[in-house]
Amino acid sequence: MAVVIFGFKIIRKLAEDTFILNGHHIWHRKSFSSFKSLWAKQMTVRDALNSALDEELKRDERVFLIGEEVALYNGAYKVSKGLLDKYGSKRLVDTPISEQGFAGIAVGAALNGLRPICEFMTWNFSMQAIDQIINSAAKTFYMSGGMLGAPIVFRGPNGASAGVAAQHSQCYAAWYSHCPGLKVLSPYNCEDCRGLLKAAIRDPDPVVFLEHELQYSVTYPVSDQALSEDFVLEIGKAYIERHGKHVTLAAHAKEVQTCLDAAKELAGQGIECEVINLRSLRPLDMETICKSVAKTNNLITVEGGWPQCGIGSEISARIMESESFFLLDSPVIRVTGVDVPMPYAKNLETIVQPKPLNIITVVKKILGVRGKVSSISL
Amino acid sequence: MFSRCNKLVSSQSTAQKSVWSCLRSLIKNDYATEATFESKPFKLHRLDSGPSTKSTITSDEAIEMYKQTQMIRRIETAAGNLYKEKIIRGFCHLYSGQEAVAVGMKSVMRPQDSAISAYRVHGWTYLMGVSALGVLAELTGRKSGCCRGKGGSMHMYATNFYGGNGIVGAQVPLGAGVAFANKYTENGGVCFALYGDGASNQGQVFEVYNMAKLWNLPVIFVCENNGYGMGTSTERSSASPNFYTRGDYIPGIWVDGMDILAVREATRFGIEYCTSGKGPLVMEAATYRYSGHSMSDPGTSYRTREEIQEVRQTRDPITSFKEKIINAGLVSADLLKKIDVEVKAEVDAAVKIAKSEAEIGLDELANDIYSNDLEKEIRSTTPFLFYKHNNSSGKTPINL
Ligand SMILES: Cc1ncc(C[n+]2csc(CCOP(=O)(O)OP(=O)(O)O)c2C)c(N)n1
Ligand SMILES: [Mg+2]
Numbered sequence: 001m002a003v004v005i006f007g008f009k010i011i012r013k014l015a016e017d018t019f020i021l022n023g024h025h026i027w028h029r030k031s032f033s034s035f036k037s038l039w040a041k042q043m044t045v046r047d048a049l050n051s052a053l054d055e056e057l058k059r060d061e062r063v064f065l066i067g068e069e070v071a072l073y074n075g076a077y078k079v080s081k082g083l084l085d086k087y088g089s090k091r092l093v094d095t096p097i098s099e100q101g102f103a104g105i106a107v108g109a110a111l112n113g114l115r116p117i118c119e120f121m122t123w124n125f126s127m128q129a130i131d132q133i134i135n136s137a138a139k140t141f142y143m144s145g146g147m148l149g150a151p152i153v154f155r156g157p158n159g160a161s162a163g164v165a166a167q168h169s170q171c172y173a174a175w176y177s178h179c180p181g182l183k184v185l186s187p188y189n190c191e192d193c194r195g196l197l198k199a200a201i202r203d204p205d206p207v208v209f210l211e212h213e214l215q216y217s218v219t220y221p222v223s224d225q226a227l228s229e230d231f232v233l234e235i236g237k238a239y240i241e242r243h244g245k246h247v248t249l250a251a252h253a254k255e256v257q258t259c260l261d262a263a264k265e266l267a268g269q270g271i272e273c274e275v276i277n278l279r280s281l282r283p284l285d286m287e288t289i290c291k292s293v294a295k296t297n298n299l300i301t302v303e304g305g306w307p308q309c310g311i312g313s314e315i316s317a318r319i320m321e322s323e324s325f326f327l328l329d330s331p332v333i334r335v336t337g338v339d340v341p342m343p344y345a346k347n348l349e350t351i352v353q354p355k356p357l358n359i360i361t362v363v364k365k366i367l368g369v370r371g372k373v374s375s376i377s378l
Numbered sequence: 379m380f381s382r383c384n385k386l387v388s389s390q391s392t393a394q395k396s397v398w399s400c401l402r403s404l405i406k407n408d409y410a411t412e413a414t415f416e417s418k419p420f421k422l423h424r425l426d427s428g429p430s431t432k433s434t435i436t437s438d439e440a441i442e443m444y445k446q447t448q449m450i451r452r453i454e455t456a457a458g459n460l461y462k463e464k465i466i467r468g469f470c471h472l473y474s475g476q477e478a479v480a481v482g483m484k485s486v487m488r489p490q491d492s493a494i495s496a497y498r499v500h501g502w503t504y505l506m507g508v509s510a511l512g513v514l515a516e517l518t519g520r521k522s523g524c525c526r527g528k529g530g531s532m533h534m535y536a537t538n539f540y541g542g543n544g545i546v547g548a549q550v551p552l553g554a555g556v557a558f559a560n561k562y563t564e565n566g567g568v569c570f571a572l573y574g575d576g577a578s579n580q581g582q583v584f585e586v587y588n589m590a591k592l593w594n595l596p597v598i599f600v601c602e603n604n605g606y607g608m609g610t611s612t613e614r615s616s617a618s619p620n621f622y623t624r625g626d627y628i629p630g631i632w633v634d635g636m637d638i639l640a641v642r643e644a645t646r647f648g649i650e651y652c653t654s655g656k657g658p659l660v661m662e663a664a665t666y667r668y669s670g671h672s673m674s675d676p677g678t679s680y681r682t683r684e685e686i687q688e689v690r691q692t693r694d695p696i697t698s699f700k701e702k703i704i705n706a707g708l709v710s711a712d713l714l715k716k717i718d719v720e721v722k723a724e725v726d727a728a729v730k731i732a733k734s735e736a737e738i739g740l741d742e743l744a745n746d747i748y749s750n751d752l753e754k755e756i757r758s759t760t761p762f763l764f765y766k767h768n769n770s771s772g773k774t775p776i777n778l
Contacts, residue, residue, distance in 0.1 A: 073609035073680065096579035096615040097546050097607055125545065128580070163468025165530045167544040307757050338765070339757040340744055344530030345519035346467065347737045351758075358759045365762065 040221040048190035048222065049079050049211065052197040053117070055229045057087050060115060063201060066093040066106050067119030067156075076121045077157055077216055103129035103154070107136045110152040110206075117201060120156035123172045123210065130175075137206035138181030153200045157213035158186075159253060159304050160353050166341035171305035173252065176208040177281040177314070183207045183235055184282040186252040189220040192279055195233030203235060212253040238285035240292070244272030247363050248292040250315060251302035252278040255354060259302050262359035271363060281311055289315060290324045297329040300362055304353055307336040330366040335359055412436045413706035417640035421632035423623040423660070428631055429647035433639035440703040443485055443638055445717050447477040447696045450501035452725040453510055454669075457500060457517055457531075461673040465733055466517045469544075470531045473501040475668040478695035479602055480505055482641025483570060486649065490560075490567035494540040494553040496574060497532035498667075506539035510725050514732035522731060526738050526770060528746075537776060546607075547573060547580025550599065554586040557597035557658075568652045570645075572600045576607015578621055587625045587658070594657030598648045599625065601660065602635065604667040609680040622662035635663030636693045639702075666693065738770075745770045749778060 043051075056063050065071075065080060071092035074081040084092045095102040099120065106118035120126040126133065137150045160169045177184040183205055187193045193211070200207035225231060241256060242263050249259040256277045263273035274292050278285065293299050299319065301312030312334030319325055319332055338352045414434040422428045435443075454472040461470045473480070476498070483493070484505045495502050500513050508524045516523030517531055524534055532544040540556055543549040553571025560567040573583065578601050590597050601621040605612055612619045622630035629651075633644040641663060648659050666689045670677025677686075703709050744756035744765035755764035 069609055072614075076608070094610060094614065096610070097576045098579045098581060100581050128545070128547075128582075161468070163530065165468065165528075165533055165544070167532070168469070333761060335759050336757075338743065338759055340747060340765075343528045343743065344468070344533075345527035345737045347740065348528070348743045351740065351743065354759045362760050362762070 040223050041227060042219050043190045043222045044217055044219050045187075045190055045193055045211070046077065046079055046216040048193040048220075049197060050081055050083070052194045052201075053080060054083060054086070056117075056198055056201045057083065057091055059229070060201075062113065062115040063117065064091045064093060064109075064114065065117045065119060066095060066102055068095055068097055068121045070094060070119050075119070077213070079211075079216070080119070099125050099128035100132060103132040104136065106152055107132050107140075107150055107206075110137070110150045111140065111148055115151055115201060117153045117155060120154065122161075122168060122213065123156050123158040124168050124170065126154065126156070126172065133176070133182070133206070133208070134179050138179050141205065142181060149204050150206045151204045153197075153203075153207045153209055155197070155200075155209035155211060157216070158210035159212045159214070160337065160342060161213040163344065163346070163349070164342075165344040169342035171210075171303070171337065172208075173210060173281050173303065174305050174310045174314075176210075177284075177311065178309070179282075181206065182282060183280070184210070185235065185279065186210045186212075186281050187279065188212075188215070188241075188253055188256040188277050189218075190222045191220070191226040191231075192233070192239075192277070194222065194226055195231050196235070196279060199232045199235050202232065207235075210253065215254055218257075233279070236280045236283040236285060238279055238288040239277045240274060240288070241277045242273065242275040244274040244296065246271050246273065246296055246367060247298040247300060248274045248276060248289070248296045249300050249302055249359065249363075250276040250278060250289055250292075250312075252281060252311065253304065255302045255304055258354055258356055259359060262356035262363070265356060265360055266363055271367065273363065278311070284314065284318070286315075286318055286322070290319070290322060293319065293324045294327050297327055298363075298366055299328065299332045300335060300359065300366070301332065302335045302354055302359060304337050306339055307334055308339070310334065310336055312336060333362050333366060335362055408707075409437060409710065410707040413440075413703075413708050415639050415702055415706070417637050417643065418634045420640070420644060421622060423620075423625075423630035423632075424627075425629045425631065429633075429640075429643040431640075431643070433643050435639065435642075435708070437703075437708040439485065440708045441713070441717065443481050444696075444699060444703065444709070444714060445721060446481045446484070446505060447638070447699065448718060448721045449510065449725070450474075450477045450480070450504060451696060452721050453500055453504060453513055456514060456725050456729050458669065458673065460514070460518060460729065460733070466531065466673075467519070468530060469497065470517065470673040471498040471671065472667070472669040472673070473498050475689070475695070476602060476604060476635070476665045477501060478638040478699070479572075479600070479635045479641055479663045479665055482638040483600070483645045485638070485642050486646045487570075488567075488649070489538075490565050491570070491649065492538040492540065492556055492560075492567060493570040493572065494543070494549045494556060495572040496546065496549055496577060497542070497544050498574075499534050499542050500531070502539060502572075503534040503536055503542070506536040508534065508536050509728070511728035511731055514725075514728045515735060518732045518735075519737055520732055520735040521738055522735055526742070528738075547577045547582050549573065550577070550580070550583045551586045553599075554590050554595055554597045554658075557590070557595040558593070560596050561593075566653060568596045568598060568649050570598050570600050572602055574607055575601060575603040575605065575612045575619075575621060576610065576615055578624060579615055587628055587660075590658040591625070591628050594655065596652040597658045598645075598652060599628070599658060599660045601662045602665055603662055604665050606667070606671070606680065608671045608675070611680065620662075622660055625658070625660040628658050628660050630660035630662065632662045632664065635665035636695045636698065638695060638699050665695075741766065742768075742770055744768075749775055 071084040071094040106116040316332040454474045460466045512524035519527035533542040556569040622632040
């Protein structure tokens with residue numbers, strides 16, 4: 001349709017621009033297919049999650065949502081808005097502040113045939129319940145020799161928030177992806193949220209679903225396909241958000257956006273980044289990463305969590321252990337959160353999380369060292 | 379004057395004492411130096427006798443407590459405004475309405491006693507010795523903040539005040555641990571572990587009830603029941619809303635948490651109980667929060683505006699205390715007005731600095747991760763830049 005209206009050249013021009021839609025969100029366009037999304041429905045991440053929950057509650061009677069303030073208050077972050085009115089208090093269960101207790105109840109209900117969605121008001125509070133997540137949910141199928149499964153989704157906001165200091169601002173991706181038996185998803189945009197949350201709820205295994213707290217109010221386009229009630233993304237598959245030949249940037253959650261912003265900037269300087277949205281942290285889609293590395297010969301991982309034993313550490317190690325190692329022109333570099341608890345003061349907080357500039361600096365450094373892109377001065 | 383003194387005292391011995399003070403003050407300046415007040419009865423759990431419902435205070439004590447409540451109220455009002463101006467960020471939980479709990483307790487705490495609470499701690503931090511500026515600048519994340527701006531609203535500390543915890547319920551075992559150390563070192567101190575009605579449902583609270591009783595730790599579990607944990611009322615969160623009985627085998631007291639003097643007497647009783655080696659106590663203080671849960675919660679979707687108005691009009695801890703001490707002739711309305719002006723001036727001045735002052739430098743980002751900083755270099759977002767790891771104050775931590 002776009003071709004008919006504009007002709008190909010105009011599309012290319014527009015496609016390379018940055019659009020500001022709804023007055024607040026910026027995103028990048030690089031291909032005809034995503035150009036279509038100019039006409040696609042716009043949605044906040046919050047609404048994308050809400051609609052996925054709504055549809056799954058409707059689809060399957062066994063699905064229920066349990067957690068603090070999920071029902072009457074519509075969710076502390078309003079993700080479950082309107083669902084109590086629609087499905088009643090049997091399906092939307094407000095709990096006391098008793099994370100270990102209600103997480104355990106949710107796992108027990110899963111063992112007995114239900115499909116619980118257990119919301120942690122934020123993942124920070126899941127530490128109260130981490131034993132039930134790992135020892136009860138993640139290991140039961142294995143310990144029972146395949147006799148008893150734990151089909152449950154643990155979800156809630158994750159990652160660095162704004163102005164809430166050390167105890168309320170941290171990423172659990174590395175923590176949970178460490179554990180066999182768990183599937184760990186980290187969506188970036190609305191389509192991820194819809195497709196992955198639905199996949200998680202329908203999956204027979206325990207899934208940790210990490211929503212980024214700062215993404216809830218961000219708007220993204222959603223295609224007609226992604227709006228379908230049966231839109232389910234495959235767990236364990238990454239998605240290439242932007243194609244490029246000089247360096248691969250692999251990131252999850254909000255940091256995908258940081259990479260896209262950096263890539264946009266670098267594109268203007270003749271460097272084409274391939275941006276991989278990991279989507280799934282366990283299983284980790286090494287196939288997509290390795291294929292990309294075969295093309296770009298350079299890899300940078302980007303995450304909001306701490307460096308030690310992080311997602312980037314794992315990816316680097318797996319690259320070292322694979323054939324891909326021999327294809328690298330430069331060492332894999334991790335861009336991560338600074339290795340400190342999150343400070344409250346704004347000036348300090350600002351430099352703790354990865355910025356496009358950090359990525360740009362690293363890209364230039366590794367490419368410059370190899371002299372691969374001649375147009376760049378260092 | 380005379381009749382008022384007489385009317386206020388009922389027990390014989392206090393009566394004599396108070397009448398005498400009244401007489402003396404009449405000669406001096408027409409104001410009583412001491413008066414006795416009657417509080418609502420306490421509810422008791424597994425106790426034969428409880429705190430005294432009569433509380434005698436001097437005019438100096440009355441003035442001090444009045445000033446403290448006003449100071450907390452003003453700091454919170456200022457904090458609310460700074461939040462609306464977007465100078466305070468993130469979460470900001472106000473204590474307005476609950477001042478009597480902290481002020482009543484603090485008024486009888488001894489130097490060896492300590493407290494720990496959750497994230498609603500601006501008032502407690504002030505009472506435990508941090509200036510209004512120290513609190514407000516922490517809220518704005520500036521240099522003069524009591525934690526150098528690193529902790530913010532939820533994480534403030536002072537000598538004998540162990541925070542400032544953002545994880546609901548987590549402070550309760552810590553408080554029992556502080557009491558464990560009190561007993562261990564035989565320093566005679568009692569620790570007050572404060573938590574909300576919502577927090578009372580955390581499993582770890584029950585775990586430490588058991589250990590505290592098993593080992594007779596000098597800890598007082600203070601449940602500040604303000605009726606709600608975020609948007610959930612106590613009836614919706616708690617199978618038994620009688621929080622003072624929820625320690626089962628631990629004796630408990632219910633106290634009107636809107637009455638400074640009732641809290642004072644309950645606390646005095648608690649300290650005596652604990653220090654006599656009988657072990658822990660549970661104290662439920664019935665109170666109310668005026669604002670939403672935090673500044674981002676309007677606080678009106680799960681309760682009515684009328685409910686809030688009614689508490690403000692009929693149970694406000696400051697108004698009732700003010701009336702009491704004026705009617706008893708302990709202080710003049712003029713003096714209280716003067717105090718109000720002083721408090722306002724102090725808070726206004728603190729706000730000014732808290733707004734205009736600089737944050738600590740970026741060179742402090744990686745300070746104070748460890749007190750023995752074996753990792754001298756702290757990784758930035760990339761492996762190409764490292765921050766220096768130092769200890770900021772240069773002083774030894776107060777407990778090491
Ligand atoms: C472990 C944990 N779970 C949930 C939260 C989110 N949260 C913060 S305060 C709060 C309500 C606590 O209510 P209450 O204990 O009554 O204290 P109040 O706010 O009334 O002072 C909740 C659910 C948290 N901070 N920590
Ligand atoms: Mg409460």
